[in-house]
Amino acid sequence: DLIFEDHRVAPYCGRCGTALSDAEVSQGYQQVDDPSVYVRFPLVDGPLAETGASLVVWTTTPWTLPSNTACAVGTDVVYQLVRTSGFGRTDELLVLAADRRVDVLGEDAEVVRELTGAELIGARYTPPFALVDLPAASGAHRVLAAGFVTTSDGSGIVHLAPAFGAEDMEVGRAEGLPVVNPVDATGRFTTGPWQGVFVKDADPDIIRTLAADGRLLASRTYTHTYPFCWRCQRPLIYWAKPSWYIRTTAKRDQLLANNAGIDWHPEHIRDGRFGRWLENNVDWALSRDRYWGTPLPFWRCTDCDHVEVVASRAELGAKAGRDLTELDPHRPYVDEVTLPCPSCGGEAHRVPEVADAWFDSGGMPFAQWGYPHQGHEEFARHYPADYICEAIDQTRGWFYTLLAEGTLLFDSASYRTCACLGHIVDEDGRKMSKSTGNVLDPWELIDRHGADALRWLMFAEGNPWVNRRVSHQLLEDVVRRFLLTLWNTHVFFATYAEIDGFSLASPAPPVAERPASDRWVLAELAHLVELVDRALDRYDVSSSTRALERFVDDLSNWYVRRNRRRFWKAAADDPADKAAAYHTLHTCLTTLAQLLAPYLPFLAERLWLDLVVSQHGDDAPVSVHLTDFPVAPDAWRDEALRAAMATARRVVELGRQARNDSAVKVRQPLARALVTVPESERAGLVALLPEVADELNVRAVELSDGTGELIERHLKPNFRALGPAFQQRAPHVARAIGAVSPATAGALADALAAEGTAPLRVDGDEVTLTPEMLTVVETSRTGWAVASDGGTSFALDTALTRDLEVEGAARELIRAVNDQRKAAGLALDDRIELIVAVSPPELDADLDAGGHYATIGREVLATHVQRAPVSDGTRVELGVLGSALLAIRS
Ligand SMILES: [Zn+2]
Ligand SMILES: [Zn+2]
Structure with a gap:
């Protein structure tokens, strides 16, 4: 009951004899001029028939008119009965959408009356051709309602030929209309005056016939994009061929219920893209006219059309009455097997179609184990899958086929979690394509940057469902x-x-x-x-x-x-x-x-x-x-330590900023710094202060209650706000603001921030200031560099003593010697001898007295530091204090 045969309208190439997938169709659109004809459909019953009125019907595919079975109107569209003498007849009455009257008939047509689409429904008309006889009881050749009718072009009355349009077929099916299909698998007419002619080649003669019969109202040219076969460049037609379907619509509620239990990433796919697709589910067109593929296991009796469905090779052998255990169950071998018809005793042959390859993809969870013929245990253990992952376009492909087959066969989704991947695009976010020339060969990327680099880029560049930019640079x-x-x-x-x-x-x-x-x-x-x-x-x-x-x-x-x-x-x-x-x-x-x-x-x-x-x-x-x-x-x-180190590193950042601002070299040690952090972070930071001091090259970093006393605030008047507020007095107020001393500026700025206003005496009067009237400028007190952020601040004492400068000189020497070691290509553990001559002698003496030569020796792995004249050494500047000549010997 869930498998049935019906007509399926698909884009079709008559020369190649095959239907094309949506992806194939999208490769072959071209802009073309097609005929655009307006045709009279005389009404034969209903209230308008007595007046002799005709419907105006528009089409760009005249070759479909012989297959007309109905006309569709929109129930909400306003129609008009109009009188015109402009088309070869005097005072002729026509019916079309009000919105289309002027475009189709011109300004001169006279409106007799307006009517709704609903008033037209049920009216019968004489079709333009009688190529195919339809019994009167077929319900054909009448007006019906369809949701897709618009008045953006045409006449607002749509000709339906269910064999040649998917929407036509859908309405026809709902209305019980017959499918008239006088076109064979090569795209040629099978009957009538155009028998043997490719349908689109018959258009001109069909239009001539309509004119001769008095049916043609107007013939124009219509420029639009039309699909062509990517293989042979011939125009495609939409064509109905008998196909096998799975009645998935009968299980729509179960499909939706099973989808609701899937853990989607991103989550919105469940009710969005995938959920909407399921809600609008249509029956699954199962069969394909291919040679390669899984043959449909349906045998049809040539005499009585009875269909036998076969579930296994053993069953086929039993029914055929011979041993088929060695049969290759593909074409052409399986097609040679015939069965006796259990109904009439005639001969049954396999239907020629194979299954949609997507049907195979959806059968993966059970087919891989050979279930239900074998593999019961494996299947039970692995079904449903914990996790699947594919690109986002699979909502209509694999994600769907897995869910549909799981639901139809086992009433459950075949996967618990699904991650949807985005697509790979180029550096600028554009789709990669050969014509744009932006395609990257993955092997070349892997050879050049490594497979791990490519993998990390895929993982790390945002969520998996976001498109991935890939480039050599990235x-x-x-x-x-x-x-x-x-x-x-x-x-x-x-x-x-x-x-x-x-x-x-x-x-x-x-x-x-x-x-x-x-x-x-x-x-x-x-x-x-x-x-x-x-x-x-x-x-x-x-x-x-x-x-x-x-x-x-x-x-x-x-x-x-x-x-x-x-x-x-x-x-x-x-x-x-x-x-x-x-x-x-x-x-x-x-x-x-x-x-x-x-x-x-x-x-x-x-x-x-x-x-x-x-x-x-x-x-x-x-x-x-x-x-x-x-x-x-x-x-x-150790969460406390993690928090404390985070504080310490925040302080270090501020310290670096303060050092930058002060323009004192990082290698120059400084005596002290004061740090303020929020109360809750103080205790944790204490133990890490030596770390902060070392990182910032400051001898001592102390916690302070506030660095406020190290900052001075000055006020700058803002004339743009003062002018409108104080008019001619503004210059006086501005002068008074500028004259506020740093000692009181802080209090005034605090009051403004807290209250929104602050009083100020100007020439003996008191005026009220608001925040926009001035700018508060903060500067560090002389000798200090201060950086702050939120409740954390860092104040660096930039005062230099002789002692600090000598230590700075020692640091410069260490750096210079290590540079020399590197330049000489020494290994990390190679020992050296260092010869150094520092001038002036006072600096040499201070370095020695401070124990710095010993430190230098340790830091540069010198077995011996010799203070002696250097004849051919490297000169090192030691700031304002002096310079040195040095040489190393390994
Ligand atoms: Zn073709
Ligand atoms: Zn039979």
Whole structure:
């Protein structure tokens, strides 16, 4: 009952003998001039028939007129009965839509009366041709109502030929009209004077015949786009051929109910694009006229039309009365099998059609196991699927066929969760196409940037359902911004682990005993593991990738950068601290490898092999893809520390801003800074102040109750607001505003902010100021650089002492020597001898007295620092204090 045969109107090429899909049709539109004819359809009954009136019917396909079965009007459209002598007859009466009268008949036609579409319904008319005889009882050749009638062109009365229009077929089916189809599969007439002529070639002669019969009112030319066959460039026609259908409309409610239970990403697909498609469900046109495909298992009796449906090769063999277990069930072999008709004893042959390939796609969940012939257990275990994913256009394709077949066969959706992907577009968001020349070859992208880079771009550029821009530039950005940052962090670890002979077998200090920065990065890692896990549970790829990128950036540009010297320094200095650093960074990198494995399978595997397999050998899983998703131990968690470090880093940002504003070089140490943070953040920040001080190269950073006393406020008059308010007194008020001293300006600005007004004495009178009358300008008190944001501020004491300047000079020397080491191509652990000559002698003496030469020696891995004249050295400027000549020897 759910399978039936009916006519299906589809775009069709008579030369190729095949229907075309929507996608094929869209490739072949051309602009053409077609005939546009207005034809008289004389009424034969109803109130207007007695007056001798004719309907005015318009068409651009005259060849469909011999197949006319009805005319459609709009019930809401206003029609007119008009009298005209302009078309070869005197005082002829015509009916058409009021909106179309002037366009079709000109200004001269006289309106006799107006009528509604409803008044016309049921009226019968004489069709223009009698090519095909229709019994009187067929209900054909009458006026009926249709929703698609408009008055934007034509006459407002639409000729229906159900065999040649999908909408016509739909109305015809609802009204029980016959399908008149005098056109064969080559697109030629099968009967009448045009027998054997391709239908569109018959148009001119059909128009001549209409004129000769007095039916033609007007013939014009109509320019429009018309579909052509992409294979042979011939015009397509819309043509009805018998087809097999699945009656999906009978299950519409179940389809909607099952759709309601699917977890859609994005969610709006459920009730939007997909839900609307289901609500407007039409029966599934199942058959295709192809050679390749799944043959429809229907055998029809040539004598009595009885149809046998066969469910298996065994059943076919039983019915055919021979062993068919070795039969190839495809064409041509299956077509050779005939069955005796159980109804009349005649011979039944397989119908020639094959199934729509989409039907196969929808059968995947059970067909892959051979169910129901076999695979019952596998099917039960895997149905319905947890998750499917395809591009958004599959709402009419695979998403639908899976749901439809699941609903028809098992009354359930065959998938629980569905993610709809957007499309891949070029850099500017345009569709990639050969004609535009913006197509990128994926293999070339992969060869040049790596498969992982392409994968990350797909994951990280917003939600999966948003179109993906892909370009070489975007991939280069991914590599530079993310992959190389991660890789360089790994290289840093590997390099120093190698130099130090670090072994994972060495005892790892308990997390609680490690320095704050180690505990912090592990707390961030724990947070990351949870966040990625939770996000992936929700199919939320983009927030997981954002979190991973942020962590890699934190790890590289904060943790590693800030803790570099812990890896450099000699192990003998503090072995526990060094072990803590190595173990912490190793944990971060291996956990990252596990987190990133689904996203970056190659890079993650490389990290795993280098960091784990090479260290543990046979004891470790041989691949990161064989490990479980990581779970963060409780020992890593420390929300208070995460919050405190966030505060510290916010303060550092302000500190950098203040340093920038003050134009004191970053390498120049400063004596002190004052920090103000919201009350709730003070306690956490205290322990991290040394970190802030070190990062900003300030000897001491102190918490302060407020940096207000370090800021001066001045008032600037705003003439544009003062003029209208004070007229001729405005200049006096402006002068008074400018004269407010910094000591009282602050109070006045605060009052304005709090009350909205503030009083000011001007020439002995008191006037009232409002905020728009002045601008408050903040400047730092001399000697301080201040930056603030919300409740947080940072004030840097920029005063320099001799002591600070000498230390700054030492920093300059360290930087210069390290540059020389790099230029000389020395390895990170190569020792050198340093010869340095600083002038003037007072600076040399101060550097020595401050112990700076010892520090310099340590920092540049010098076994010996020799203060001696340098003949052929490099000159280094040491600010205002002096200069140096230096040379290194490896
Ligand atoms: Zn063709
Ligand atoms: Zn039969």
